[in-house]
Amino acid sequence: MAKILVTGANGQVGRELQVLAAQRSDVQFIFTNRTLLDITDGDAVEKFFNEQQPDYCINCAAYTAVDKAETETDLAKAVNVTAVQHLATQCHKHGAPFIHFSTDYVYHNSLNRPLREDDPTEPKGVYAQTKLDGEKAALEAHDHSMIVRTSWVYSTFGHNFVKTMLRLGGERDRLTVVFDQIGSPTYARSLADAMLKVIQLHRMGTVSQEKWHGIYHYSNEGICSWYDFAKAAIDAKGLECEILPIETKDFPTPAQRPPFSLLNKAKFKSAFGLTIPHWQKDLKRMLEHL
């Protein structure tokens, strides 16, 4: 039976993988959180791999506090770069294909079309830079590193934009949200499900090394601004809170966000023959579980 190691399993994607794992008996999952396995500890990671011998590793651990990363730079680097190198190195040593998540924030441009994996990157903040460096570390350390760049992840678990909007929307009469940052949300349940399907295809022998190794995009289908996304969530919940569109300059933050980071998913869909739900459908699905 294949053994899948999931690191950072207390985060949004990790928790969704745990939900899906409960429905599977054909695969053995090992879920680790920071207490069970601190991935910044290289010796601990090595020992863990030697003892557990996983067949696959999905790294859901990350430093994701975008603004705080501007001041907690060393910690962001340790988790998003050094630790990723530890995991990829051990995956390589044990012949375990690796899945690692990255972000749409590696981009910062004004291309007037969905972004492809080979479009130029231009990380603006510490979080974005460390995620890009982590991608490189994973790709260099292991020849079976799948980097999945995703965007605007939300779930019933953990902290995310949707839950923040619903909380604030229940407390205030009015919220102002940027409408000049465009992209696509990603329901962590769908992302988790897609990763397990990719592993299933690999186990069936239909995913070559060349196909596994490299960068893929995955987010929900469709396009919106953070304003549209907030309004959809508030309206779906029937909250009496007015959502007003504002420009980024009127919502200053320590870290810059990309103005346009809509991901083109053509490579992922054609490589694995999978379809991706539209963000409006997935938002409804998530709100039903909330």
Ligand SMILES: NC(=O)C1=CN([C@@H]2O[C@H](COP(=O)(O)OP(=O)(O)OC[C@H]3O[C@@H](n4cnc5c(N)ncnc54)[C@H](OP(=O)(O)O)[C@@H]3O)[C@@H](O)[C@H]2O)C=CC1
């Ligand atoms: N959230 C988003 O909007 C987006 C996320 N991504 C990427 O997707 C991936 C998953 O994100 P998401 O599920 O939202 O992340 P979360 O922030 O929800 O979870 C990250 C998890 O990593 C854990 N962690 C942090 N440091 C360590 C460590 N040293 N050892 C072990 N575990 C650690 C955290 O533990 P603790 O709770 O103890 O801190 C937390 O449980 C990440 O790579 C992220 O960069 C990409 C685009 C958008």
Ligand SMILES: Cc1cn([C@H]2C[C@H](O)[C@@H](COP(=O)(O)OP(=O)(O)O[C@H]3O[C@@H](C)C(=O)[C@@H](O)[C@H]3O)O2)c(=O)[nH]c1=O
């Ligand atoms: C709370 C709030 C945010 N905003 C803006 C700020 C920001 O530009 C945008 C998104 O808000 P947040 O700061 O909650 O989201 P942020 O932490 O930037 O989310 C990012 O997280 C990392 C981990 C990723 O990888 C990205 O894909 C993305 O999901 O909305 C408002 O305009 N009004 C508000 O009331």
